[in-house]
Amino acid sequence: MDKLKTIGWILLIASFASIVYALIFNPASWIVYAISLVSIPLFILSLGIVTMAKGSKDEEEEKRREPFIGY
Amino acid sequence: MDITILGSQIIGIIPLGDIVFYFTQFNLFMFATALAFTAIIAISKTETQVEAEFGKLGDRAVTVAKKEFKIRRFLAIICGLATAGAMITGDLFDFTLFVCLTGIVNIGIVGAVRQVDVLDAAYQYGLIAMMASLPLFGGAALILAATGTISLLAINTLAYTTPMMILGSILLFIGVAGETGVAPFFATKAEMFRTPGSPFLLIIHLSSLLILVRLIEILLIINKPF
Amino acid sequence: MNLMTNILLNVIIAFLIGSLLFGLQRKIMARIQGRPGPPIIQHLLHTLKFFIKESAFPYTAAMPFYIAITAMLSMIWVAAVIVGPVTGGSLLLIFGIYAVHKIVEHNAGSSSGSPYGKLSCVRAVYSAAAEVPLFAVLVIIYFKTGTMNITSLINYQAVHGPLLYAIPLAALMFFILILSKAPYSPFAITKGKDIVSGYETEHFGLLRGYLMMSESIAWYMLLWVFLTVFLGPISIPVYLIGMVVMSSIIAFINATTPLLNPNHSIMMQVTFAFVGIVGSFALLMI
Structure with a gap:
């Protein structure tokens, strides 16, 4: 999960920065379209990855893959 | 660029000698989507x-073996690139070539699996794809004969549609329907999708749908409203 | 107004109104079934709740494809918002976006390796037959008005009156298409409860919330395109009333019809398409 969190933070900062850039500097339309198409979904996705809840440590054992032991 | 195709402006043209690629809002989106999906498949x-297993309480896992994975990934990337090319080509014959290549590669992507019913479905789809190459190229040839050009940009400027162009369009439509496996041929294609290898199945489905959407644009360019 | 602000505002409005319309649908369906039903903001609350829940990614899933496919769904419906309310671009793009939505349904199902997802994946291929009415609608609109551009269609209708009266069968086919995208509809075979949740089954937590967000935007956009293409230049209150009316009609249909068998669902949609196409061309010729 650590690799995921790192990628999440990088994507969050990159997409947020590009959206703010498009908001403030008002570049040519095609750049704004490209930025919005790529950055808005990635922003929402990375926001979710970063704010995802994490289970508590003592429940970690129970969540690992277990063999099916019958009824 | 002052040319309008179906109401939207042409954004740009890539002239590679005889073959011309053109970009409108629509083509560019389809092209970018095809490339984006191809990139996701590559990684x-x-x-x-x-x-579930019969007679026991366990699970059975069906995976894609390493060699099978490599060849299927290679074919999937080729399919994605062919689809991307078909999206922006301004040449009718080029389009039919890309469609034919997509049909062949679609069979190849599924041809490497080891499940009999999937291979049966792929075989039937392959038969139809081969038969459909006749109306596909025949339709393009008829349109060339009726209009004197295979360039879509030139056909766009023609004033009216002759009956021979309509016949060519119908044949082209039948050809693409057979090659890409849309209704009523899609039933066998659906059976092909029951095999593992989700990224590769994506490109089979994506190529069919994107080529169909592009075909509608091409048919509307050739057949003017009355 | 800044272009980026325009896009962001439209995306947020699409998401909020789409979620509220889904909630309204559930409320109406519940009342028809004689129970009070959840509050109208329930769908919005569910989306946000799922978004912050702890997510697990299946051990058997095809990574990073399994996550990337949800991002692609969001990307295409943001593109639809750009093509529709922001720039008034080509209708063919909306068709392309609808086609790619089918692809995402197909592959979100198969990317996890779960048997329910696999069933939904194959059903999504069948349900691509619902594209036939959309293709016919586009062709009929092009033959009637000579253009596929949304802005030109609005101008055409300002002069000639709403297309709803000129090509009513095309409007009916588009309505059937919107119906097939609604939850609990008779044609919603990819999300039917007989396969748990279809292609969404193995996308938990964050990814489920993300899929629900994209679907809300999709619902708003489908209704927006219908109202714009068939009613023409209308003001914002009329848009809202139109969307509420359409969602209510769809909720009535959903509450009173069962989920059809996949083959029957496709047969019905293709039959409607056939009647619509033949009828529209006959009307155009006369």
Whole structure:
């Protein structure tokens, strides 16, 4: 999960920065379209990855893959 | 660029000698989507399908073996690139070539699996794809004969549609319907999708749908409203 | 107004109104079934709740494809918002976006390796037959008005009156298409409860919330395209009333019809398409 969190933070900062850039500097339309198409979904996705809840440590054992032991 | 195709402006043209690629809002979006999906397929692993076993309480895992994975990934990337090319080509014959290549590669992507019913479905789809190459190229040839050009940009400027162009369009439509496996041929294609290898199945489905959407644009360019 | 602000505002409005319309649908369906039903903001609350829940990614899933496919769904419906309310672009793009939505349904199902997802994946291929009415609608609109551009269609209708009266069968086919995208509809075979949740089954937590967000935007956009293409230049209150009316009609249909068998669902949609196409061309010729 650590690799995921790192990628999440990088994507969050990159997409947020590009959206703010498009908001403030008002570049040519095609750049704004490209930025919005790529950055808005990635922003929402990375926001979710970063704010995802994490289970508590003592429940970690129970969540690992277990063999099916019958009824 | 002052040319309008179906109401939207042409954004740009890439002239590679005889073959011309043109970009409108629509083509560019389709092209970018095809390339984006191809890029995702190139870096993805495949899934493990989980099925129940009969007579026991366990699970059976169906995976894609390493060699099978490599060849299928290669074919999937070729399919994605062919689809991307078909999206922006301004040349009718070029389009039919890309469609034919997509049909062949679609069979190849599924041809490497080891499930008999999937291979049966792929075989039937392959037969139809081969038969459909006749109306596909025949339709393009008829349109060339009726209009004197295979360039879509030139056909766009023609004033009216002759009956021969309509016949060519119908044949072209039948050809693409057979090659890409849309209704009523899609039933066998659906059976092909029951095999593992989700990224590769994506490109089969994506190529069919994107080529169909592009075909509608081409048919509307050739057949003017009355 | 800044272009980026325009896009962001439209995306947020699409998401909020789409979620509220889904909630309204559930409320109406519940009342028809004689129970009070959840509050109208329930769908919005569910989306946000799922978004912050702890997510697990299946051990058997095809990574990073399994996550990327949800991002692609969001990307295409943001593109639809750009093509529709922001720039008034080509209708063919909306068709392309609808086609790619089918692809995402197909592959979100198969990317996890779960048997329910696999069933939904194959059903999504069948349900691509619902594209036939959309293709016919586009062709009929092009033959009637000579253009596929949304802005030109609005101008055409300002002069000639709403297309709803000129090509009513095309409007009916588009309505059937919107119906097939609604939850609990008779044609919603990819999300039917007989396969748990279809292609969404193995996308938990964050990814489920993300899929629900994209679907809300999709619902708003489908209704927006219908109202714009068939009613023409209308003001914002009329848009809202139109969307509420359409969602209510769809909720009535959903509450009173069962989920059809996949083959029957496709047969019905293709039959409607056939009647619509033949009828529209006959009307155009006369």
